[in-house]
Amino acid sequence: MKSLLKPLLAVFLLVLPAAAQAGTVTIKGSDTMVILGQRWAEAFMKKNPNIKVQVTGGGSGVGLAALQNGTTDIAMSSREMKKAEADKLRARYKAPPAQRSVAKDGVTFYVHQSNPVSALTTEQLMKIYVGDITSWKQVGGADAPIVAYSRENSSGTYVFVKDMVLDGEDFAPTIQTLPGTAAVVNAVSKEKNSLGYGGAAYAEGIKELKVKKGNEEIAPSADNIKSGKYPLARDLFFYLRAEPTGDTKAFIDFALSPEGQAIVTQVGYFPVK
Amino acid sequence: MxxxxxxxxxxxxxxxxxxxxxxxxxxxxxxxxxxxxxxxxxxxxxxxxxxxxxxxxxxDADARHEASLAKMFLPQEGRYPFRWQPVSDTPKVSMIPLFVGTLKITLVSMLVAVPMGIFSALFVAEFAPRRLRELLKPIIELLAGIPSVVLGFFALMVLSPVVKDLFHLDRPLNGTLAGLALALAIVPVIFTVSEDALTAVPRSYREASLALGATLWETAWKVVLPAAAPGILAACVLGFGRAIGETMIVLMASGNADIVSWNLGDSARSLSATIAAEMGEVVVGSPHYSLLFFIGVELFIFTFVLNMVASTWTKKVLQRLTGSAS
Missing domain, CATH: 1.20.5 (Single alpha-helices involved in coiled-coils or other helix-helix interfaces)
Known part of the structure; x- marks a missing residue:
């Protein structure tokens, strides 16, 4: 027993000061970005074992508020910082807040491959999902009811569509919800009057809808999302109180590195670089 | 002693x-x-x-404001009186669509599974030749071993077009489909317990009945089945408990739309599927989080009350049976 205790004690004595000295980076904010942030943190900590990265969610607003209070180093936000928030930060910390666009998020709408409709405007999509348009005939398709699928409200994509397409309004009660993009894609490929949304997906039997803007029909391709041409895409940001230094800078550099951006693609978002 | x-x-x-x-x-x-x-x-x-x-x-004052009992159970103002939209600028937390959805799906599944389970148990226990019985029993019981997510996926991919065409429905995912898929999961439960109850009926009952000139069918229907009634009732209660709490099948097959409609061709959102779908990303400690646990309490109360009612009922049936015998 005693012979066991000694090495244990030695390990503790060695580890404890190391743990105390290690730098900690805290990240808080957008629930959409929590998983992305955690993947980055895991990969980053594997490479830099003496820096600890803590990621928590709560929402973009919560993250930005924590940035003001000084309780987080980095705020994750799926929207741009409001001017009032930026002014408060500048007044309190005597420096302009730093903004880094770290990933892009976009949503694709799908229909069954036999559907003659190939493009819809954002307004038409909104009307379908709040329940004002119920037939494909109203948007230039066949005389058949629209079977619209949505994601569960725990999904970041759900919130994205609610914010960007529905303008914050509620989905109509007739909209059916499914767990996961895969389930939506499967359901859409089985039903010829269906409409669904999710991340970029490649599956047989479905067709990606283009988004009509003026006279132009824009496909949800990676290029169009990266260039900002596709209207249903947004930047995902990191906000800091000042230009990053030290461990925080190392983490952000990692997120923007090719390795970090590869994680972005894995998680289902689009890289910025 | x-x-x-x-x-x-x-x-x-x-x-x-x-x-x-x-x-x-x-x-x-x-x-x-x-x-x-x-x-x-x-x-x-x-x-x-x-x-x-x-x-x-x-x-919590915050939660009380966001999700009061009135908001959960009474009609609200606005375009739709009963909505379940907990993630919203003004969260809507009506439980009514969830109750309706749960009951609708459970009802369909019980309507299919109870006769199917009891009659197959009766056949296996009373009529099937021994070789057939030894083949049928393990196969039906094997059905209970299929993970519910597999049954749900089967319903989503294979059953949904068939059911849609068969009943001429607008939507491929609906209460009927979920109920049918759910029936697949609860038939083995009802079958196994009923079959045990039927085989536990003493041989002397059958012999007495046959000796009095009753046919095999009359014996099974009028003597063995009533004698096994308490066990069969317990089987149905178990099946109901499984049906009301089943999650994955319902989540995959019902469409989960929060509408208040008794139409079996419409989509339905159940209590258990709501917990499963939303618990993953909910902010811990928020009113939404407590609300999901509250749904759990409701489910618990449902099954608890049902078990109580069923056990007192079973006692009554037993009393009547033994009472009339003496």
Whole structure:
């Protein structure tokens, strides 16, 4: 027993000061970005074992508020910082807040491959999902009811569509919800009057809808999302109180590195670089 | 009597081997009762935990404002009186669509599974030749071993177009489909328990009935089935409990739209699927989080009340059966 205790004690004595000295980076904010942030943190900590990265969610607003209070180093936000928030930060910390666009998020709408409709405007999509348009005939398709699928409200994509397409309004009660993009894609490929949304997906039997803007029909391709041409895409940001230094800078550099951006693609978002 | 016996055995002239054996007996008995109490303790702890998380809904001012009982159960103003949209600028937390959805799906599944389960049990117990019985029983029981997510996926991919065309429905995912898929999961439960109840009916009942000139069918229907009624009732209650709590099948097959509609061709959102779908990303401690636990409490109360009613009913049936026999 005693012979066991000694090495244990030695390990503790060695580890404890190391743990105390290690730098900690805290990240808080957008629930959409929590998983992305955690993947980055895991990969980053594997490479830099003496820096600890803590990621928590709560929402973009919560993250930005924590940035003001000084309780987080980095705020994750799926929207741009409001001017009032930026002014408060500048007044309190005597420096302009730093903004880094770290990933892009976009949503694709799908229909069954036999559907003659190939493009819809954002307004038409909104009307379908709040329940004002119920037939494909109203948007230039066949005389058949629209079977619209949505994601569960725990999904970041759900919130994205609610914010960007529905303008914050509620989905109509007739909209059916499914767990996961895969389930939506499967359901859409089985039903010829269906409409669904999710991340970029490649599956047989479905067709990606283009988004009509003026006279132009824009496909949800990676290029169009990266260039900002596709209207249903947004930047995902990191906000800091000042230009990053030290461990925080190392983490952000990692997120923007090719390795970090590869994680972005894995998680289902689009890289910025 | 037993106490007296042990006292005799525990006389001072006990060999070392016997004493060791006695000690081992005690240790085993202690271990077994510990296991039994662990089960009970786990159950109680679960109830306490779920209730505690749900209780925040009534103690926290924020939560009380966002999700009062009136908002959960009474019609609200606006375009739709009953909505379940907890993630919204103004959260809408009506439980009515969830109740309707749960009951709709459970009803369909029970309507299909109860006759199917009982009649197949009756066939296997009373009519099937021995070889066929030994083939049928394990196959139906194997059905219980299929993971529910597989059944759900099967419903989504294979059953949905068939059901849609068969009943001429607008939507491929609906209450009927979920109910049918759910029936696949509860038929083996009802079958197994009913079959046990039927085979447990004493042979003398059948012999007496046949000796009085009743046919095989009359014996099965009028003698064996009533005699096994309490067990069959228990089978149905078990099946109902499984149906009301089943999650993955319903989540995949019902469409989960929060509408208040008794139309079986419409989509339905159930209580259990709501918990499963939303618990993953909910902010811990938020009103939405407490609300999901509150749904859990409701589900618990449902099954608890049902079990109570069923057990008193079973007692009544038993009394009537034995009463008329004497």
């Amino acid at each position: 037993e106490q007296g016996l042990t006292r005799v055995v525990a006389a001072p002239r006990l060999s070392a081997a016997a004493r060791r054996r006695q000690l081992r007996e005690k240790a085993v008995a202690g271990f077994i009762s510990l296991m039994a109490f662990t089960g009970i303790a786990a159950l109680i702890l679960i109830i306490v935990f779920v209730a505690k998380e749900a209780l925040t809904l009534f103690t």
